[in-house]
Amino acid sequence: MAETWLNETLYPDWGQRFKTVRELAREQSAFQDIGIFETTSHGRVLTLDGVIQITERDEFVYQEMLAHVPLLAHGRAEDVLIIGAGDGGVLKHVLMHKGVKRAVMAEIDGEVIRLAKEFLPGIGGDAWNDPRAEVLVGDGIDFVKKAPTGSFDVIIVDSTDPIGVGEVLFTDDFYENAARILRADGLIVNQCGVPFMQADELRETSLRRKKFFPFVSAYVAAVPTYVGGFMTLGWAGKDPGQTGLSVEEIARRAEAAGNIAARSEYWSPRVHVASFWLPPYIARHLP
Template sequence: MQNKALYYETLHQGYGQYFEVENILFEQRTEQWHLSIFETQALGKVMALNGAIQTTERDEFIYHEMLTHVPLLAHGSAKRVLIIGGGDGGILREVVKHSSVEAITMVEIDAAVVEMCKSYFPAHSNGAYDDPRLNLVINDGLEYVRTATEKFDVIISDCTDPVGPGEVLFSSEFYEHCKRLLNDNGIFVAQNGVPFLQQDEISNTVRRMHSYVNDCTFYQAAVPTYIGGCMTFVWATDDVDAKQLPVAEITTRFKRAGLVTRYYTPALHQASFALPAYVQQLVASALTITK
């Protein structure tokens, strides 16, 4: 029996995971990145960038549902949504499920990423790019928020890890401009890594963000692909009550929206804000520091 090729993730020093590669579908190397798309038996198609797993066919729904429905249902009346990144289309697919949303702006740095993901991961977007409410902008995320003037009710930053080109989407300047673009009681969310292995990301985000909003915290979801425990999502808003909605109210909003989900539930929504003590301690420590 021929040995299968293995793909080793190298995001965390001295600790990782590997995938048995059934078939390499796409590979590109430049001075800035090494992008791979390959098929696996366990998780279907996988996309990896510079040694870090970005998304898989089998478990992407967990990440995309939690990064979308938690802020939209917590807000309750979001009309305008901004997505930064998210070229695979998964966040967009979940946002368009909300018929009450009137306008969606999506800012992706590379048009080729959008087209490639349509080809290799069509179920991620599932036709969402054809939604008439979408305004797709090909631009750098930081550059966009620097110059934009329109306001949004929810901003979702579907960014890569804070290394290389993605690092600016974790900067104080990026957070400051995102806050400027939020309507009153608007909500900003973003992926923030796996806290057990990326504790600096918790501290850095709070340190850079908390001075701009009344409430800066995190919520969690368990995504098998992102090893090391639960993944955290940063939560930033001036509405200090938004994360404390009763399950009954979230359930009412969920039913009214007519959503069909595979991971998200109203009870899970509320529970996701319950953080382990070590994450609470990281947040509390970082709140004493700015910039």
């Protein structure tokens, strides 16, 4: 039997491939091409328009850093808005925090949620049934426009790159409304790509955020299947002190939140603090 390989199509002249056992699901939704594959090395893999979104083997890195860093840096987050993240992983990690009273998740493509529940059940786990979760199938941009002023503490954007369905999540209009619905100590984080290959994404998004937030930064996570080195997670907030907390303070907050460190495979208080110390080749793209 001939070998079958999944070739990622993110870059035209560089990429990665996975040896596959079988294709579990393939669907053209109203928004994008969704694929779920069983691989020999990384377990089940989710693709959107041919680009790797998540793998069972290394999803913990991205999910932990996208959820735990902003929530513990804030320290008192009760109302959290998640945009995208249809696999449920960010929702699961947000709900690990005992202080969170409401986690609203707005995913534009209901087929991503449906297929993730069926073929990637371990990613979201029991989060789908948590009474604190409000899962909405709809446009996150529209939700942010209509949400009341000062209604959230933290916004987490887990989107595709700024092309296609994810493009509107990188606009001035979106960040202006995000700043409006965040409280006085609120903050927003979002994936800003791998700067070794996508430096423009970090630079341009940071400049947009700077128009509406007094403090803009970024932190990094090493996700093996996001090829090209560190991935950056963009940060925009109203309190610059949130990114300069000590290891001891983060550890104290993590314990109080629900023993987060013991439940993590990548995130730790030291990794949290160190993630804001950017290599010069990344830091130079911040305003």
